[in-house]
Amino acid sequence: MNFIKRAWLNVWAKKGRSVLLILVSSAILMFVLAGLLIRSAAVKATNQAKADVGATVTLSANRQAAFKKMQSSSSSSKSSRPKLSLTPVKLSDASKIAKLSNVKSTNVTSSTAVNASSYDVVSTSSSLGGNSGGPGGMKSSTSSGDTQIDGVTATSLATDFSSKQSKITKGRGITAADKNTNHVVIEKELASQNDLTVGDTVTVKESSGDKAKVKMTIVGIYKASSTSSSSAGPMSTDPSNTMYTSYTLANTFKGSKYAGTADSVTFNVRNPAKVGSLKTAGKKLINTSKYSLSTDDSSYQTVKASMNSVEGFANKIVWLVAIAGTIILALIVILMIRERRFEIGVLLSLGEARWKIIAQFFTEMLMVIVVAVAIAGAGGKFVGDQLGSQLVAQSTTTQTTSTSASGQPGGGGQPGGNGTRGGGPGNTGSTSKQATKKTDLDISVSAVNLAELGGFGLAITFLSIMIASGGILRLEPKKVLIS
Amino acid sequence: MLKTTDLGYWYQDKQQPLFEGINLEFEAGQSYAIIGHSGTGKTTFLSLIAGLDRPKAGEISLDGKSLSKIGLTTYRRHDVSIVFQAYNLFTYMSPLNNLMTAMAITAAEHAGDRDYAQKILEDLGIGADLINRNVQRLSGGQQQRVAIARTMACDANLVVADEPTGNLDEDNTKEVIAQFQRIAHDQHKCVIIVTHEPNVADQCDHQYRLENKQFTAVS
Known part of the structure; x- marks a missing residue:
C-alpha cells in the first residue's frame, strides 16, 4: 500500500496544484449537486403535489344521454317543446363509490336559487339574473331567485375555497356536522350591506313550490376574491349573493322530491395517478345511461408537467456536467501525468507495477475529490436554490401560458338546469394559480444527496484516471529515463 | 552472475546493429566500466542489462536464469538497482522518503526500517539536517549520493549506473566512485558503470570498450 503514502506525499508536497484541482473539482461537483438537488426536489414536489393538488372524480347527471333522449322525443312529438330532463344523482349511488379504496373525501353539491326576504341582495350593473346557465365558471340561476344557494358537504371542499378564491373571514365554514x-x-359584501354578522339570522323565500319562508342562522362570513367578481359577466348574479349551506338545506329549497339527491358528487382522489382506475371502478357501480363520471386532474397534471420539465432539465444538468467534468478532469490528469513521466519512469525502474502507479494517481484524485465534495456540499445548495427558482419560474410560466391558451371557456358544465349552475367551472384561473403556488422547490442537501454526489465524484475520478492512464500503460521506462 | 549470450540490438535496420554477438560475464564483488565514444550504444547496452528494454538478439541471464523468464518487472524490483545521471529521485519527497519508498517497492529486507535508511544516508554524508529536506533543495552531489543510497537500501545484487558523475564536480566524482567501489567490494555486489570519463573508468576493477559493435576488454 506504498502507493497511498506516495499519493499523500505528492498531494501534500504540491499544495498549489492540489488546491487548483480541488477548486476545479468543486466547481464541477457543485453543478452536479445542484442538478441532483433540483431533481430530488422536483420529485419531492411532484409527490407533494399529488397530496396537495389532488384530482377529482365527479358523479353527475349524464347530459349527453339526456340530450340524445330529448332529441329523439322532439322528433317523435312535434306538439310540445321538448325539455332536457336530468336525473339528480342519488346519494345512495354516491356512497357506493365513496367506499372505493382511492377515495379520500366526498363533497356533495346541490345548488338552487331563492329570493331574499329579510335582506337586500347586492346589485351590480352586470347582475341581471337569468334563466339559463351562463358560460363556464359563472354562477346563474334558472329559477327566478336573486340569491344563489350552494349546498355543499363542507365549504373547505368546495372549489372556490380549496383554490383560495374564497376564504372564511369570520366565524366558520359549513362542515359535515351542519x-x-x-x-x-x-x-362579506352582502353581510356589510345588510349589517349582518355571525349569529344573526336571514330569511329567504323559496322560489318554487309553496314558496315558504325559511330562516337561516349565519355561522360564517366569507370573502369572495375580486377575480370571481370580475369573471362574472352578463347573465350571472353578483358573486356576493351566493350563500353556502349544507346540501340538505339546498335540497329542501328545491322540494321534497330532491331529498337524498344531489346535483353532483365530487370525490377527491387520494392518488391522482390512479384517477382513471377509480373512474372505471365507479362506472361499474352506477347506471351510466343516467349518470356520468368525469375526472378532473388538470391541477395535478399541470404541476406534474411543470415538475417533470424541471426534473428532466435537472437530469440533463447532472449528466452533462458529469460528462463535461469527466472530460475536463481527464484532460487535467493527462497533463498531470505527462509532466510526471520521469517519476513514473523511476517507479517502473524500481519494479513498481503499472496498476499501482495508476492506483497512486487515483488515490491522489480521490483525496482531492473528498475535499471537493465537502466544498460542493456547502456551496451546492446555494447554486441549486438559484437555479431551481429560475427553472420553476420559467417552467410555471410556460405551463400557465399553455393551460390558459387551452382552457379559456369552462367547458362541459356538469349540473346545469333545474335552477342550478349553468356550466362547470372553467379550469384556467384557479388551476394555474394553484399550480403556481404548489411548485416551489424545497431544495435542501440531505445525506442521500451527498452520497449520490460522492458516487458521481468517484465515477468521474475513476473515468478520468482510466482515460488518462492509457499513457502510463504505454510508457516505456527506457525512453523516459535513458533518452 | 550476469551473463550475455550473443546479445544484439538495433533500432530500425537489422543490417545496422548497434552491437551484435556480445558475450560477456559480470561477477559479484567486482566493478565494471563500460566506455566508448558517444553513439556507440553504451547506454542501450545498460538499458538491456538493467531490464529497461528487451534485446533484439541473444539473451541476458542472471545466475543462469534468462531475464525473459524472470520477467523484466520482477527483475527490476528484486535484482537490479539503477543510478542515473539526472539522479531521477522522487522530487516531492525528502531523501529519507525516497529511500523508504524504494525499499517498500522492492520489498527489501529492511523495508519500513527508518533507522536503517537514515544510517545509510548518514554514511553517505546526508546528515540529520538534510534527511527530511525536499531533495530538490539539495546540491547535485548530495542528490547523487541519495540516489546511490537508494541502491544500497535495496537488496539488489546488481547495480548499474549511467554516467553517474556526469553532473558532478571533481570532488563529488571521487566521492561517488569511492561509494560504488565500496558497494562492490564491501557489499559484494556487481557494479556496472557506463561512463565516458577515463578517470572514472580507471577506478573500476574492469573496463570494456564498446567499439565497432563489439566489446573489448581494456587492460
Missing part, C-alpha cells in the same frame, strides 16, 4: 341544519355562510 347536515340537516339551517346554518349558512354568507359573503
Whole structure:
C-alpha cells in the first residue's frame, strides 16, 4: 500500500496544484449537486403535489344521454317543446363509490336559487339574473331567485375555497356536522350591506313550490376574491349573493322530491395517478345511461408537467456536467501525468507495477475529490436554490401560458338546469394559480444527496484516471529515463 | 552472475546493429566500466542489462536464469538497482522518503526500517539536517549520493549506473566512485558503470570498450 503514502506525499508536497484541482473539482461537483438537488426536489414536489393538488372524480347527471333522449322525443312529438330532463344523482349511488379504496373525501353539491326576504341582495350593473346557465365558471340561476344557494358537504371542499378564491373571514365554514341544519355562510359584501354578522339570522323565500319562508342562522362570513367578481359577466348574479349551506338545506329549497339527491358528487382522489382506475371502478357501480363520471386532474397534471420539465432539465444538468467534468478532469490528469513521466519512469525502474502507479494517481484524485465534495456540499445548495427558482419560474410560466391558451371557456358544465349552475367551472384561473403556488422547490442537501454526489465524484475520478492512464500503460521506462 | 549470450540490438535496420554477438560475464564483488565514444550504444547496452528494454538478439541471464523468464518487472524490483545521471529521485519527497519508498517497492529486507535508511544516508554524508529536506533543495552531489543510497537500501545484487558523475564536480566524482567501489567490494555486489570519463573508468576493477559493435576488454 506504498502507493497511498506516495499519493499523500505528492498531494501534500504540491499544495498549489492540489488546491487548483480541488477548486476545479468543486466547481464541477457543485453543478452536479445542484442538478441532483433540483431533481430530488422536483420529485419531492411532484409527490407533494399529488397530496396537495389532488384530482377529482365527479358523479353527475349524464347530459349527453339526456340530450340524445330529448332529441329523439322532439322528433317523435312535434306538439310540445321538448325539455332536457336530468336525473339528480342519488346519494345512495354516491356512497357506493365513496367506499372505493382511492377515495379520500366526498363533497356533495346541490345548488338552487331563492329570493331574499329579510335582506337586500347586492346589485351590480352586470347582475341581471337569468334563466339559463351562463358560460363556464359563472354562477346563474334558472329559477327566478336573486340569491344563489350552494349546498355543499363542507365549504373547505368546495372549489372556490380549496383554490383560495374564497376564504372564511369570520366565524366558520359549513362542515359535515351542519347536515340537516339551517346554518349558512354568507359573503362579506352582502353581510356589510345588510349589517349582518355571525349569529344573526336571514330569511329567504323559496322560489318554487309553496314558496315558504325559511330562516337561516349565519355561522360564517366569507370573502369572495375580486377575480370571481370580475369573471362574472352578463347573465350571472353578483358573486356576493351566493350563500353556502349544507346540501340538505339546498335540497329542501328545491322540494321534497330532491331529498337524498344531489346535483353532483365530487370525490377527491387520494392518488391522482390512479384517477382513471377509480373512474372505471365507479362506472361499474352506477347506471351510466343516467349518470356520468368525469375526472378532473388538470391541477395535478399541470404541476406534474411543470415538475417533470424541471426534473428532466435537472437530469440533463447532472449528466452533462458529469460528462463535461469527466472530460475536463481527464484532460487535467493527462497533463498531470505527462509532466510526471520521469517519476513514473523511476517507479517502473524500481519494479513498481503499472496498476499501482495508476492506483497512486487515483488515490491522489480521490483525496482531492473528498475535499471537493465537502466544498460542493456547502456551496451546492446555494447554486441549486438559484437555479431551481429560475427553472420553476420559467417552467410555471410556460405551463400557465399553455393551460390558459387551452382552457379559456369552462367547458362541459356538469349540473346545469333545474335552477342550478349553468356550466362547470372553467379550469384556467384557479388551476394555474394553484399550480403556481404548489411548485416551489424545497431544495435542501440531505445525506442521500451527498452520497449520490460522492458516487458521481468517484465515477468521474475513476473515468478520468482510466482515460488518462492509457499513457502510463504505454510508457516505456527506457525512453523516459535513458533518452 | 550476469551473463550475455550473443546479445544484439538495433533500432530500425537489422543490417545496422548497434552491437551484435556480445558475450560477456559480470561477477559479484567486482566493478565494471563500460566506455566508448558517444553513439556507440553504451547506454542501450545498460538499458538491456538493467531490464529497461528487451534485446533484439541473444539473451541476458542472471545466475543462469534468462531475464525473459524472470520477467523484466520482477527483475527490476528484486535484482537490479539503477543510478542515473539526472539522479531521477522522487522530487516531492525528502531523501529519507525516497529511500523508504524504494525499499517498500522492492520489498527489501529492511523495508519500513527508518533507522536503517537514515544510517545509510548518514554514511553517505546526508546528515540529520538534510534527511527530511525536499531533495530538490539539495546540491547535485548530495542528490547523487541519495540516489546511490537508494541502491544500497535495496537488496539488489546488481547495480548499474549511467554516467553517474556526469553532473558532478571533481570532488563529488571521487566521492561517488569511492561509494560504488565500496558497494562492490564491501557489499559484494556487481557494479556496472557506463561512463565516458577515463578517470572514472580507471577506478573500476574492469573496463570494456564498446567499439565497432563489439566489446573489448581494456587492460
